Amino acid sequence: MRHSQQPAQGPLTGSVRVPGDKSISHRAVLFSAMTAGTCEITGVLDSADLRSTIGAVAALGAGVEIRRSRAGALDVTVTGWGQLGPKADDDASIDCGNSGTTARLLLGLLAGHPGDVTLTGDASLSKRPMRRVTEPLARMGAAFDASDNGTLPMTVHGGALRAIDYDMPIASAQVKSAVLLAGLSAQGRTTVREPAASRDHTERLLPAFGVDVGRDIETRACWVDGPARLSPTDVAVPGDPSSAAFLVGAAAIVPGSEVRVTDVALNPTRIGFLRVLERMGADVLIRPGRASGAEPCGELSIRGGRLLTGVLVCASEAPSLIDEVPLLAVVAAMAAGTTRFEGVGELRVKESDRLAAIAQGLTALGVNVRSGDDWLEVDGPTVFRGTTLDSLGDHRLAMAWAVAGLVADGPVTIEGWDAIDVSYPTFAEDLGRLLDGGR
Ligand code: S3P
Numbered sequence: 001m002r003h004s005q006q007p008a009q010g011p012l013t014g015s016v017r018v019p020g021d022k023s024i025s026h027r028a029v030l031f032s033a034m035t036a037g038t039c040e041i042t043g044v045l046d047s048a049d050l051r052s053t054i055g056a057v058a059a060l061g062a063g064v065e066i067r068r069s070r071a072g073a074l075d076v077t078v079t080g081w082g083q084l085g086p087k088a089d090d091d092a093s094i095d096c097g098n099s100g101t102t103a104r105l106l107l108g109l110l111a112g113h114p115g116d117v118t119l120t121g122d123a124s125l126s127k128r129p130m131r132r133v134t135e136p137l138a139r140m141g142a143a144f145d146a147s148d149n150g151t152l153p154m155t156v157h158g159g160a161l162r163a164i165d166y167d168m169p170i171a172s173a174q175v176k177s178a179v180l181l182a183g184l185s186a187q188g189r190t191t192v193r194e195p196a197a198s199r200d201h202t203e204r205l206l207p208a209f210g211v212d213v214g215r216d217i218e219t220r221a222c223w224v225d226g227p228a229r230l231s232p233t234d235v236a237v238p239g240d241p242s243s244a245a246f247l248v249g250a251a252a253i254v255p256g257s258e259v260r261v262t263d264v265a266l267n268p269t270r271i272g273f274l275r276v277l278e279r280m281g282a283d284v285l286i287r288p289g290r291a292s293g294a295e296p297c298g299e300l301s302i303r304g305g306r307l308l309t310g311v312l313v314c315a316s317e318a319p320s321l322i323d324e325v326p327l328l329a330v331v332a333a334m335a336a337g338t339t340r341f342e343g344v345g346e347l348r349v350k351e352s353d354r355l356a357a358i359a360q361g362l363t364a365l366g367v368n369v370r371s372g373d374d375w376l377e378v379d380g381p382t383v384f385r386g387t388t389l390d391s392l393g394d395h396r397l398a399m400a401w402a403v404a405g406l407v408a409d410g411p412v413t414i415e416g417w418d419a420i421d422v423s424y425p426t427f428a429e430d431l432g433r434l435l436d437g438g439r
Helices: 022-033 048-059 100-111 131-140 173-183 201-209 241-253 272-280 315-320 322-332 345-349 354-364 395-406 417-422 427-435
Strands: 002-005 013-016 038-045 063-068 073-079 093-095 115-120 143-146 154-158 165-167 188-193 214-216 221-226 258-265 283-288 297-303 337-342 369-371 375-380 388-390 412-415
Touching (some): 002 395, 022 048, 022 173, 022 201, 038 048, 048 093, 048 100, 048 417, 100 115, 100 131, 131 143, 131 173, 173 188, 173 221, 241 272, 241 283, 241 297, 241 395, 241 427, 272 283, 272 315, 315 322, 315 337, 322 337, 322 345, 322 375, 322 395, 345 354, 354 369, 354 395, 395 412, 395 417, 395 427
Parallel strands (some): 013 258, 093 115
Antiparallel strands (some): 115 154, 143 154, 188 221, 214 221, 283 297, 337 375
8 A cells, every 4th residue: 555645835734643652561461461361551553563462462362352442442451361371272373463572571471381382474574683682591591483584484492590680782671671571481580671661551550560670770571470460450552652753753844834742651761752853952741640550651743844953863872762773863853963873783683774765764864974884974964855666565764754744745655554553553544644734
């Protein structure tokens, strides 16, 4: 499917509530499935990635009831497998679709339960690195059958696990979460230490399910004591800042815009993009509101038309904005001077090689851009050329190119537009409503 994004004829105005946070939705569904009771989760993101996680826990024996609440949101009742543990039918395989979070967290969850389960994924997920997860899990005692390069499809042979103390070579919330979930079935304390702070939703949400998570912020360590059981609880999922980023970024570069995003997660490990927009000179206001459980939430206001300038984005802040680099690169091309992103090599192993794809797409839009192994430099300001770009099946690229189309000298056509279903199926409607003045 293709989508032609027309240049904006006027500002974006109005208020919007974006769909539920993808990372929190995955965790709420997975943790609920591990309990021995019933959990009500409201505001779950209704997207292809979440359908993968919901399908997976149902296939592994959890009871799942789904109701659509508002556009883009699901209320999900999950009855967990509890002491029975996850059980798949013989020869059944679990399709994780495009979702790295589903695959990696499931590997950790399944590692500590006797039985063999095969995980598969789409063409993109089948190329993504899994050794970063299977390596620590193997040290704990799990075994895996995978292709030569350690990717999906993969069979997990779960069983009794040993607790480990693990220094992660990369900052990855998926790896950290997988090891902690495995640690829940191991005997003793499982500790994970990361080189930079990745998103901490697992650490914040597990305590709501009755599991203590120890944390030392200074050494970036966290730990669980196993074996531990999860108790049922209810979870309200706040809006996804990574989805909000596309609307916020669009408002920042379309003069006269005034956009408010309500009920959005404001977890500090997720909102690095707001700090960067502020440094560029954008008029962003963060208004903290009532927390959702242990997740800080609130409202964002953004006014467009400020003169933006290029900035340095350091490696230490990369994990807090890694998913927002495609959008930030588009905004950077509208800012005066050079924006340099450092320590963003992880972009090469996301849903696509995002570093290469951003450089290629921006070049086609007429931008001067340079990239290396783990850095990206974008010069601005540029008047984007209307052109045709391929999403490469990557949701965040598709939406970033649509934002560029708003300020281009002609339509920007995006091939593979349906990729947006992975995280933000109602993006075009929400953007259209803001372009219509919030009606
Ligand atoms: C996610 C973690 C991040 C992020 C991904 C979702 C998660 O990846 O890019 O979109 O929900 O844990 P890392 O595992 O590299 O941190």
